[in-house]
Amino acid sequence: MTITDFKDLLSLVNISTSVISMRNNKSEVRIGDDVIVDIDLYSGRGGRSTRGGDMLRVWLREPSRHASVSGYVIDHDNGSYTGVVKAMWAGNPELIFSIANTKEHIGIFMNIVHKHGLIKFLRARFMKGNLTEITLCSIIPNIPDVTDYCNFTTQNFNFSFYCGKPKHMNLDCEDWVLYAASSNYSCNMKNKALMQNRYISKEIGTVKVLADSGSGTKGESDTSCHDVISKQTWQTSNPTGYFYKGKWRSLICKPSLTWTYKSYAKCLKNRPVLMTGDSTTRNWYVSLTKLLNLTIFDGRHEIKDAAWQKFAEAGNNTKSLSLYWTPHEIPFYGSERIEQNKNNFRSIASRIDNLPGRKRIILILHWYAHLARTTPQQYREHVTSAKQAVVRLLKRSPHSKILVKGPHSYTYNYFVEPFDYISRIYSQILYEEFKDLQDNVYFIDQWDATIANENFDIHPKPALDPIMVNFAFSFICKQ
Known part of the structure; x- marks a missing residue:
């Protein structure tokens, strides 16, 4: 029903x-x-x-x-x-x-996003000379009070994207310049009240x-993460670990890497690292750059503006270290106050395709919170596009290591999305889309950890970032 x-x-x-x-x-x-x-x-x-x-x-x-x-x-x-x-x-x-x-909550939310494409609309600013106009955007051309649309699907790397066409006679679709989140929901106030967490x-x-005759705890895995084949990481069961004395004790494997400069400088030498996704992978990226004492700067060929959601680089040429972070494609919700150049957003597939050949690339993929505001079909299209680029990467750089970061729990009451339901659907999509690549791709499960530590904010607690980064890199590095 x-x-x-x-x-x-x-x-x-x-x-x-x-x-x-x-x-x-x-x-x-x-x-x-x-x-x-x-x-x-x-x-x-x-x-x-x-x-x-x-x-x-x-x-x-x-x-x-x-x-x-x-x-x-x-x-x-x-x-x-x-x-x-x-x-x-x-x-x-x-x-x-x-x-x-x-x-x-689940039923109403899913009906709304299937009808309008997004639970919360995005916005575009069109500019020509002194003329400017803002319109709402979605992945489906079904926005209230909008009759004429600009179809930006081709510009959005073939992911569907539509914005209201400017009403001013001297502005047209080609005048789209800036992009931002909007404060406009596609649901009514009654439904928003229901869905507000x-x-x-x-x-x-x-x-x-x-206690049994042994330790006062169940213990943790004796298997080194470096000895775990990637397929096993897709076949875990609850619980994947637990916290004790503030330490995360994984039941999948024990880290084969210490969180030290020496360990990571050795592991990442001549191995370009690209992290994709949102602010949660950006936090992973920042944690790693701090450990390696690297300076983050905007990508050399990227647009310079106030927004943080853009391709970033960090490196040390003398140590042969190079790290990159990029946001995933639209729909991406940054600040409602800060508009940014629409060209900051490129597809993950295009970023992967730009990685050099014959290198031991490390690639971390993540889609979740921003795409939780759209449909499972749209989510699958993003994952499929990147997966095809991963196949191309492995052909030219067969010794590359690929990791997929799964959903995490959060219960911050600003949001209306039914995250527990969505996380289950999206995890299943990740499993299905990467099923034929599970011998080459690792899945980093952090759902159990963020349920256990009662994570509230949209980001996992800061103390968890180095723990999970070290856990992830332990699959591909050792002392």
């Missing part, structure tokens, strides 16, 4: 009226055991939910030990769910539950976790 509307907020499933309990009231387990949670959802008025489709979370946390681990939830499609979270350390962790996205967690109870 397609969901296109809702009565009011009390008609939705509600965390305060829902019934959540540990199965068989079992609150004492041993390290490595599963803590099982029975969940029955009720509306704000106390009515029992009889359909599935809501996105839920369960996790364990023990702040005094700086410890946490994420679990997973099974949907029985009748309003009842089962949560499963593995006990990873001895102690007395709290069991936490949250309703991340309601089915109504009211993320609330609820403690179910405390679990007593008993």
